[in-house]
Amino acid sequence: MGRKKMELKITRKNEGERGKLPEDESTLGFGTCFTDHMFSMYYTEERGWHGAEIMPYHNLVLDPAACSLHYGQMIFEGLKAYRRDDGIWLFRPDKNMERLNASADRMCMVRIDPDFVINALKELITIDQRWVPHSEGTSLYIRPTFIATEPFLGVHPSTEYLFYIILCAVGAYYATGFAPVKIKVEDKFVRAALGGVGFAKAAGNYAASLKSAEVAAEEGYTQVLWLDAQERKYVEEVGTMNQFFVIDGTVITSPLTGSILPGVTRDSVIQICKSEGISVEERNLSIDEVIKAIDDGKMDEAFGSGTAAVITPVGSLGYKGKEYKINDFKVGELTQRLYDTLTGIQWGKIEDKYGWTTKVC
Numbered sequence: 621m622g623r624k625k626m627e628l629k630i631t632r633k634n635e636g637e638r639g640k641l642p643e644d645e646s647t648l649g650f651g652t653c654f655t656d657h658m659f660s661m662y663y664t665e666e667r668g669w670h671g672a673e674i675m676p677y678h679n680l681v682l683d684p685a686a687c688s689l690h691y692g693q694m695i696f697e698g699l700k701a702y703r704r705d706d707g708i709w710l711f712r713p714d715k716n717m718e719r720l721n722a723s724a725d726r727m728c729m730v731r732i733d734p735d736f737v738i739n740a741l742k743e744l745i746t747i748d749q750r751w752v753p754h755s756e757g758t759s760l761y762i763r764p765t766f767i768a769t770e771p772f773l774g775v776h777p778s779t780e781y782l783f784y785i786i787l788c789a790v791g792a793y794y795a796t797g798f799a800p801v802k803i804k805v806e807d808k809f810v811r812a813a814l815g816g817v818g819f820a821k822a823a824g825n826y827a828a829s830l831k832s833a834e835v836a837a838e839e840g841y842t843q844v845l846w847l848d849a850q851e852r853k854y855v856e857e858v859g860t861m862n863q864f865f866v867i868d869g870t871v872i873t874s875p876l877t878g879s880i881l882p883g884v885t886r887d888s889v890i891q892i893c894k895s896e897g898i899s900v901e902e903r904n905l906s907i908d909e910v911i912k913a914i915d916d917g918k919m920d921e922a923f924g925s926g927t928a929a930v931i932t933p934v935g936s937l938g939y940k941g942k943e944y945k946i947n948d949f950k951v952g953e954l955t956q957r958l959y960d961t962l963t964g965i966q967w968g969k970i971e972d973k974y975g976w977t978t979k980v981c
């Protein structure tokens with residue numbers, strides 16, 4: 621049975637109550653500077669998706685029995701909008717919606733309509749456009765969030781959902797900005813096993829990573845590099861980014877086996893490499909091969925990729941109590957080139973021959 625097309629209601633905050641960006645955008649950091657409005661819509665079995673509305677940013681009201689709070693049926697996305705000379709642009713929102721629906725399938729949640737949500741997102745950004753920062757390296761981070769809301773303590777897929785989008789003006793994810801980070805190879809804790817939910821952007825994956833990140837931080841590391849859960853042999857991904865190694869001129873990253881996140885930036889990096897004639901391989905890479913390449917002087921450079929992390933150079937790996945420096949803890953040539961190309965496309969300084977960017981307003 622076809623359902624009626626959903627309307628988008630818009631309720632704006634009074635001009636006098638609106639906030640503004642900090643004067644000094646270099647203080648933005650990541651994840652705290654929220655805008656004036658948000659988008660939300662609801663799902664029930666009787667009504668399908670309904671109640672789509674852009675309204676002032678507000679606290680949520682949830683039943684304490686809402687099942688996401690108990691069993692973690694909760695997923696999210698992360699994408700960005702950029703202020704350019706010719707307006708505000710989004711980067712590959714279709715890929716994020718595709719991944720959101722893949723996460724929803726895995727977590728037994730109801731799919732959203734990507735076109736409807738992207739249009740609502742564009743409306744939301746247009747209303748809050750004053751919040752898109754201006755300085756180089758800054759952007760508007762977009763957090764689509766999808767949670768199960770049925771008040772029920774039995775374990776089953778929820779019959780009710782809330783989907784919402786909040787916006788946040790951001791600078792660099794890491795306090796150090798675009799500079800090499802120290803990564804600890806995690807050989808005790810694991811993030812995700814094959815057959816689990818590692819490929820989904822499930823909130824629980826991040827909760828599961830906190831202990832390891834906390835221990836690593838105490839030891840002076842920025843993030844951890846996860847190894848596969850079965851053998852602790854193959855490198856998978858870093859806490860908030862996919863990982864790339866450049867060995868003997870070839871860019872290598874883990875294949876999408878099911879336990880790692882299919883990053884949109886990861887995919888973009890691979891496509892840029894292929895199109896620029898840079899040798900790139902998606903293959904299993906053991907930690908032993910990584911360490912041997914460093915010892916043999918064949919590890920040219922290493923970097924991570926992610927929406928929040930963009931391209932982040934990796935300056936050293938800590939593994940089994942030993943420290944392995946990469947490229948003398950300097951930003952590698954290829955890392956810099958990929959960063960410049962990717963951000964050049966995002967900020968409209970380089971022609972987008974891939975059709976990745978889409979104008980908002």
Ligand code: COI
Pocket residue numbers: 697698699826860926927928929
């Ligand atoms: C992103 O890069 O968008 C992420 O979701 C990583 C993180 C901030 C959780």
